[in-house]
Each structure stands twice: as C-alpha cells, then as structure tokens.
Amino acid sequence: MKTILIDGLGLIGGSIALAIRKKWPDDRIVAVDVSPAVLEHAKRSGIIDEGSLQLNAVAADADVIVLSAPVGIIIDHIKTLAELSLKPEVIVTDVGSTKQEIVKHAQKLTEKKVIFIGGHPMAGWHKTTISAARADLFQSAYYFLIDDTLIDERHKAAARALQGLLSELDVKWLTVSASRHDRIVAQISHLPHILASGLVNMSQNEFQSSPLSLKLAAGGFKSITRIASSDPTMWTDILLSNRETLIDKINRFHQYLERVRQALAASDRESIRTFFEKAKVTRDNLNEQTGAHAPNFYDLFLDLPDRIGSLARVTRILENAKINLVNIHILEIREDVAGVLQLSFSNQEDRLLAKRELNRHGLPTIRGDQ
Template identity: 30%
Template sequence: MSKQSNPIEQTSSPTPLLNKVVIVGLGLIGGSLAAALKQRGACNEVIGIARRKETTLTALKMGIVDRASADIADFAGELGAGDVVFIAVPTLTVASVLKDLKAALGRDVVITDGASVKGSVRDDVIKLYGEFPEQVVLGHPIAGSEQSGVEASNPDLYVNHRVILTPMPENSVAAVALVGAMWEQVGAEVLAMDVDDHDLVLGATSHLPHVIAFSLVDTLAHDSHNQNIFRYAAGGFRDFTRIASSDAIMWRDIMLANKKSVLEAIDLFSTNLARLRTAIAEEDATTITGVFTRAKAARDRFTKMLMNQAYVKTMQDNQEKHIVYTVAPGGTVKGNIRVPGDKSISHRSIMLGSLAEGVTKIEGFLEGEDALATLQAFRDMGVVIEGPEHGSVTVNGVGLHGLEKPSGALYMGNSGTSMRLLSGILAGQKFATELTGDVSLSKRPMNRVANPLREMGAVVDTAEQGRPPLLINGGSKLKGIHYDMPMASAQVKSCLLLAGLYAEGETSVTEPAPTRDHTERMLRGFGYDVNREGNTIRVKPGGKLTATNIDIPADISSATFFLVAAAIAPGSDITLTHVGINPTRIGVINILRLMGANITLSNEREVGGEPVADIRLQYAPLKGIQIPEDQVPLAIDEFPALLVAAACAEGTTVLTGAEELRVKETDRIQAMADGLKNLGIQCEPTEDGIVVHGGQLTGGSVESCHDHRIAMSFTIAALRATGPVVVNNCANVSTSFPNFVDLAKEVGINLEVNIVN
C-alpha cells in the first residue's frame, strides 16, 4: 500500500455486481476488502464504519471508501436488497455489532463476517435472533499480514487466497451466492465448509501455530541471551515466528472463542512434543527419524494439496482442471532409455520391508502416486521410512505384529494394488482400519478380496456392490483356507497369501492361469517359506520376515509403451535397459513377437531374485493374430498399448479371455474400442475381449477416462496417425509413470501438454 495521501487507483466495471457494501471495522481485513472493491469497481458504493474518527478520515483520504461514519445507523435507511454488510472486527466483538445491525437493518440486507472462529459467531447469531436468519452468511477469509490497521489496507490481499464460507441450512441460496460473488470479485477462491469442521481444522492449522509462535518468541524474549538469539536467528526462525507479529488482541479473542479446539490441539501437540523430547534424551535415532520423515512427507503433501484444492469443496468451480495431451502425427522413436522402477515390486517392497525385522534398503523405487500411497499408508501405521530420494528408500521394519493403528482412514488414491494387498495385511491386525480412494478407485470391485477374507474369518465391510471404502475390523482370528480363484488375479492371490501370514493353519491359493509372482518371490527373499505345487501356492503362519536389500528392475508395463511405439513407427530402433522380465510378466514380449515384432533381449541376469534384461526393438511390419489365452494374464496391464499395435497391424487381431480388463481403473475394453473408433479403426468389443481390424489411424480426440494406461496408449498411437491426436484427462499418468512425457519427447514423440478447465 502506498502512502495514505494517494487514492486507490480505480478500474471500472461495466456493471457493478453489488450495490452498496458496508464494512464494519476498517483494519487490515476490512480495509483491504474495501480497497479491492473500489479498485475493481465491483460495487456502486463502499461505506466504512469504524469506532475511531481518525480511522474513518484516513480511509476517506486513502480513497478506499466513498463515505464513512462511526455509526451504522447513519446509513441504515439506505440499505436494502442487493446490499452487503461485512463485519471485520475481533471475534468477541462480533456479537455487539450484530446487535446494532439487527436493530438498524431489515431482513433483505445480507450480513457476513470475517471472524476466525465460526462456532461462537453462530451461537451469538442464534442467541440474538432466536433463530438463524436466512440473510446472515458466516465466512472467514484466509489472508493476513504482519501489518495491521487501515494504513495496511492492500487491494490485492485476497488475490489467489481462500475464503471459507460456512453456510447454515437456514441460509437462502441467494444470500450465500451474493457473498460468494463479492469475494470472487476481489480475486479470492471461495470454498464451503461445515462450521464445526472449520473450527476444528483452523484450531489445528492456524490457531495452534499462533499459540506456538507467540509462546516461543515470548520464551526467548525472556532469555538472558535473547539479543544474540534474535540477532543471529536464521531465516527459518524468522519465517515461523512471523505470525507472532499478528494483532495480539485479535488473537486473544480467537483463542478464547475457539477454546475447546485450541486446547485439544495444544494437548495433542504437547503429548507428541514430550515423546520427541524423550527420544532425543534417549538418543533414539529411529524415533527421531520417524517424526522428521513423517513431518516432511506431510508438509510435502500439504504443499501439493494447496496447489489443487483445500478444505472441502469450491463453490465457484466444481469442475477440476484436467490435463490434455496433444500429439503431432508421424515420426519415429530412437534411443536408449531406462523407464522407472516396477510398480508392482515397488508396492511389495514397502509392504514386506515394513513387516520385516531390521532395515531394508530399496533402490529403483517408483516415485509415482500409486506406490507413494502405499508408502504413506505404512508411515501412517508407525513405520519409519526414509526417502524416497532418487529412487532410494530405507524402511525400518517393525515386524509382522508391529503396525500401529492409524489416526484416520488410509487413502489409497488411484491404487487398486495398494487397497487389495493391504486388505490382506490389515485383516490380520488387532485394530480396525478404513481404506479409501479417489473417484476412480471408489468405483472398482473389492468383493473379490473381501469375500475370501471373510471366509478366513475377517470382518470386512464395503460400500454398495462391494466397492470402496473398505472397513476392516481388526481383532478377528483368521483361519487358513484353500481358495480356488475364479479369475486369474495376482492382487487377489497376494492379498490371501499376506493374510495367510496371520492365519491359523495353512493358506493355499490355486490360480486358473499363471499370474505375476512378485509376492511369492519377495516373501522368499525376506526369508519366508512359500511353497508352489503346480498352480497352487501355500503359506503357513509362524515364520518371520528378515530385512534385505532390494534393487527394483525397470517396469515392463512402462517399457511397453515405448516397445509398441517402436513396433508401429517405421524406422524406429529403441533399447530399454534393466527391464524386469519375470516369466509371469513377459506376455507383452511374447505377443509382440507373435505379431512379427523384431525384439532382442541381451544382458540377461538376476537382481534380487528377479530376472532382468535390456530389450531392443527395431521396427518390422506387424500382422494381426489370435492372442493365445494363456498369454492374457501375463500381459493384462499391457493390453491398452497392445491394442494400438493391433490397430497398426495388417489383418485382424482377436483378444479373448480378458474380462479382467473391464474392471481395471476403467472398462479398458470399452475405452480402447471407443478411442480406436474415434481414430478411424474398425473394432468390436466383446464380453471378454475385442476384435481389432488393422487400418489407418486418423487424427482425432479421444477420452482416457482418467486411466493412465489408456492415456499413454493413445499418445503413442499418434506415431501412425494422419493427423494430431488429442488425449483428454491425462492427469493420472503420474500415478504410474511420472516422467512419461519427458521420455516420450526424448525418444522423438512430438507431445504437448496443456492444462485446461
């Protein structure tokens, strides 16, 4: 804000949204709203109300109000429908202002406030009016500054900051909309939240930090060495204690108004601080590391959340931004690259490392959102995990029975692997746990693991049709069972084997066709006895997992997109290094070879019990085939990309026995059929597969259905298209392949990424 003698520069609005806005309290919060409304021409007139005459004169001189007074009654007769009164006074003073407003104003004037505590204001309103009137809309702008007073008024204070409205059931829709529109006019993002939830969240995230900052600075100010403390304080100290410069009286009132939530937050913090003090005193490095790594991970997640969405829901735009890939047609792919670590092995390395005794060091960990969801879940259950940093993770195992009850639900994001495998582990714990996921995961079937777990004695509750969230009631005594899987699924098999570690008696699973065996291999790597006889796998309880080191190979599922890209684009020659070639995962190599692809494996070796190799693919014309059903389980995740290869092959490709594809992140059979048709390819989806007639891909727009594999498959399809390919809703690519875009560009795919509304 410039000197008070300079008026606010106005930018006129053709048709002001509001008529009159009266602001009671011309400090930083109220003055900044006045300044912003004036600057943007968002209302016909801004009227200021302040107790001190000097404040009103300063506001008039600064040009942030049109008129000002010490008494709302001076303007009450002018106010009516379309006018808003904003109360910007300390929390405990709001009641007296409301009393004056009730006496002076009619029910057609909308009243809102900016108090940091909503419960006390709600109670004051009900006490005063005898009910909650429809025109009183409670709100809280999340913005501030070290400066205070009308002189600190800043017309940009609310730009890109959040304003939380806490509407009551009695509020009129029009009143809430008018208040929301006022805040949007000054550049704020308007959100809605329940009153009690607001006070609980703000008590922990805003009020507690102020308590700590005020107390810390007060403590150090009484230290005999305080001059040196403050003189040599680093930037972190200055940043953290900045909030101790906030208005002391205002924050006194906030603490008293939100006493219950603030005291709960202080008690929880004090308990955890005492625990950390004990760990430092006893030189308990593992506990200290756990606190610090959990805190860092939580802060990083918080930062990411702030970039997307905070609190509950946005009122101004319920449509999330989405990422669109626009891919130029044609080209070749060439190069020597290494794709990220195998996602399936990354999940299992965290799970078994956490349940092991000792320290497990992991290299090549996939830092995608799915694997990170698994990592965070075990952090939430008390496991100390260091990293990930450039693919390196250190897991301080707690043993099979060392997990702790998490403080809330475990969020699995988009990861079906996390949810299904964790269900088996959690079924054997003594505590109850809830597993939740994003919109996509919440549509996926979970009875395929819930039902056999129930047969073992677990108590598992699901939403309708067996979908998430899952509530796993711990403490049940599990018994081993034999389970014949009706459908080949590595996730179901792994879930039951992991539950079998906690069951009484042997647990055995028979699979109708071979599925990926990473769980069995890794259990053996951790020293746990697993037996296989034909298609039946058996485990018994009573063993233990011993920590080991794991080197995760590159993910063949991620490598598939580049293998298919080279297979369809003439002149291509690409090598993918250190790729896992587990016999239960090489269906994509076998199928591409049957179609005529020129694939060479070299440098074959075994790393941590998993076979790996460098894979080179040089372009050769493809032909359509009848895909052998025994290869389907070995390539179940790779079929979206393989169907692109089929579209570019000469002749017809027939896929059967792949009903599992209909219950992945989306119905991948239908999604691929729809997209291929949009790009000019004739195909017919069937109940358990699809028939694809090879032809010429055209340009066009396709829908990924928020499925990362669909998105990446249609991205590489542009290499053989006659026009640009636009792929919608690609945000979930990061769940499995964080650097896909960079590698695609590196090998020659002309890809542009756009974020749109």
C-alpha cells in the same frame, strides 16, 4: 447502486473495500471504525465514500453489511444489528476467524428474518492496519462459507449474490460447517500462532542476561516466528472464541513434544530421524495433498545478491512482462548475507513465464525447475 457497509477498516476490511471499489466503482461504500484517523485516511484515499464511528448511525441504509472487526466486536455488533430496523433484503456477513460462537449469536438475526451468511477469508498478514490493505490480498486463497447459515434457498441465493459482490477477490470458495471450520483453523492457524509467540517469549526469557544472543537469531527463527508480530488484542479474541478446540490441540501437541523428549532421553536416533522424516515428506508434498478444491501456489527460488536494487530488479522484470506475483518472501540463511528469494505464482503458466524472463535477464533459478 448498492450501499456496502464495512464494519472495521483493518487489513481485511480495508482489502475487501478496495476489491469492491475496483470491481463495482459505482457502489457506495460506507465504513464504521473506532478511529477517526482511519476513516479520514480511507475517505481521502477514495477507499470509502463515507465513514462513521457508530454502526447504528449507518446500518439502516445498507444493502450488504460486512462485519470485519475482531471476533468479540463482531458478536457485539450482531447483537446491535438485531435491535435495529434494517432493509428487508439486507445481507449481513462476517469475516471472523472463528465461526461457532458467531453463528450461535447470529441466530438473533435469523429470528428477525435478517439474512446472515457466515464467512472467513483465509488470508492475512501480521500487519493488521488499513495501510497494509491490498485489493489482491486474497488472490487464490480459501474463502470459507459456513454451511450452517445456508439454511434455505433465500440464504443460498444471498450467498451467490455475496460471491458476485466479492468476485474481484479472486478466491477459492469452500463451504464447511462452523464446527469443522473451527477445527481446521485451530490446527493450521491458531495453534501455530500460540507456538510462535511461545517460542519468542521463551527465547526472550532465556536470553535476558545475554541480549546479544537474541540478536543472533537468523532466518529460520525469524521465519517461523513472524506471525508472533500479529495484533495481540485480535488474537486474544480469536483464541477465547475457540478455546475448547484449542485446549485439545495444545494437549495433543504436548504429546508430540513428550515423544521427542523421551526419544532424546533414550538416545533413540531412529525415532528422532523418523519424526523429522515424516514431517519433511508431508511438508514437501503439500501441493499434492491440498486437492482439487484448494489453491495451489507455484514457486520459484533464486539467489538474491546483497546489493541495493536487487529485489526491485526482480519485481521490475516481472512487472514489465505483465506476470502476476502472488507472494514474495526472502528466506534468510544468515543475517547480512545473500538470501534466497521465494516467488509465488497462482498458476504454472505464470511460473514458467517468470522463470524464462528471469533467466533471460541473467537471474537463474535454483529451485522450481520442474
């Protein structure tokens, strides 16, 4: 029996705890969190065996320590662990959204012969509390392991042990350097969060004298700004820990906006059309571009009638057929009318089975027929 310490019981830490509990029910799971209510909820729900408000009170007994707090706290707690007497073969890992700063500070652990493996599961939601945690949150998602921390065979063996512990997550493991990781997430995660929040703030300012205008925002606006509902404190930490890369990304995105502004000023129809055409082609072919090492998702789309129980009927059909649904999303065209339901599956077989079952129950798909 191993003792697993989860430091931070938010969405990510809670989901990891649930997955470990499901795969390794005999292991002892201890959690650290600043909220007594969160620890009590997790213990009452059977997610953890024990909770503590202080990392230094429980770290010495841990065989694996998962740092799953915001980036700034992860760095502080790495410093704390470096001052403690830990088990000789303890594995310390993190799930922070940026890696270079964390890896730099983790050198303190390496100098003390403590094994540190940098990691980052590329999955999440705008809801960040333990109440949103799910054991299948990471299914078919990337899970980065940071090459800079795999410094010798001892660390590589520890990484393999960590992958075994987290096998219930059902992720796609990918090894990258800390610097490459931070460039990737700056482009596909951090910059989009800045843009979504900026668009919401701009809209709020634009419509201050007309509150009704913001209420008229339809599905497209809500879809691209959904991530603006994310935890402000967490995202402040993330951006500051990746600030140099993000400053460069913001400058480069400004250049794209300036080209569009210039095309509009010149009434340059062809440049504007090319701008949208290039984006459409790339977006429509994301699955093909991701390559063999990336998780592909297979989607079905169907009209969702605006009736009580419509969504429940769809999920009940899939549940009865034992078809695993990775994600579900309502693509609203306008408020208060029928939407398009996007159903995502982790493989082609599940998508085809779902299509057949839904069609059999009188729910024809409108896309995803290939």
